[in-house]
Amino acid sequence: MASVAIDDYLKTIYHHTEWQTAKITPSQLAAKLGLAPSTVTEMVQKLSAQDLVSHRPYGPISLTDAGExxxxAIIRRHRLIETWLVREFGYAWDEVHDEAEVLEHAISDRLLEGISARLGxxxxxxxxxxxPDADGHVDREPFVRLDEVAPGHTGRVLRVSDSDPDLLRALxxxxxxxxxxxxxxxxRSVRVDEGSLVELPSGAASLVWLSA
Structure with missing residues (x-):
């Protein structure tokens, strides 16, 4: 089994539960990867045999400790590279994902840790x-998605999804x-930094996470 393919599956499962709690289903995984359900089912069975995922037929999929x-580790590589490209090379935050997808499989561990040190x-x-740190641990404070809070809620923007570059630029x-x-x-409206009111583009509120 190709290492890149394994990493893509594991990353997608990991991403799914970072900012919400529902486990990913095989059909959701197939849709996110753009693959046929039968292909995903076969791969999940192989990953389960390697003790990288936990899965029962027709049930949701979760990562084992080894899979996590x-x-x-691969997400650490991807996100450090994105940060490096923005800080050191002037990339915009809507431009870095595809570059990082390529570079995350190409650079050595030594270079990666050098990048981390250079960036502080x-x-x-x-x-x-x-x-994630070198041991896989992450720090994340309580959060809520912008489209799920009532008017009057004030919070810091913790995260903006990069799933839609056009909306990312608009935000x-x-x-x-x-x-x-x-x-x-x-x-669909917010006040930014106690300043002017901003009308959000359609669909944008579902891409923003605030401190709870």
């Missing part, structure tokens, strides 16, 4: 996602990026 460690061992990537232009404070004023 391996997923955290960052805990979060440009999108606010936690960077950045509106000042809604990691570290800023927003107060929810309506279903």
């Amino acid at each position: 460690r391996r997923a955290a 061992h960052p805990r979060f990537d440009p999108h606010g996602d936690a960077i 950045e232009a509106a000042g809604i990026d990691v570290g800023h404070t927003v107060t929810v004023t309506g279903r």
Whole structure:
């Protein structure tokens, strides 16, 4: 089994439960990977045989301890590279994902740790996602998704999903990026840093996580 393919499966399962608690189903995993359900079912069985995932037929999929460690290691590589590209090479936060996908499989452990040291061992990537440490541990404070809170809630932007580059750029232009404070004023409107009101693009509120 190709190592890259294994990593892609484990990363996708890991990502699914980072910012919510429901375990991923085989159909969700197939949709996220853009693969046929039968292909995913076969691969999940192989991963289960290697003790990387826990899965019963037709049930949800979760990572074992070994799977979690391996997923955290590759995610650490990806997010450190994204942070490196933004800080050292002037990439915008909507440009780094595809580059990191390639580089995460190419650089050595020595170079990766050199990058981490040069950056001051960052805990979060440009999108606010936690960077696992060398042991796979992450720091994450209580959070809530912007579209799930009532008007009046105020919180710091902890994370902005990079799943839609166009919405990512729109949110950045509106000042809604990691570290800023927003107060929810309506279903699609917020006040940024106690300043002006901002009307959110359709679908954008589901991409932003605030401190709870």
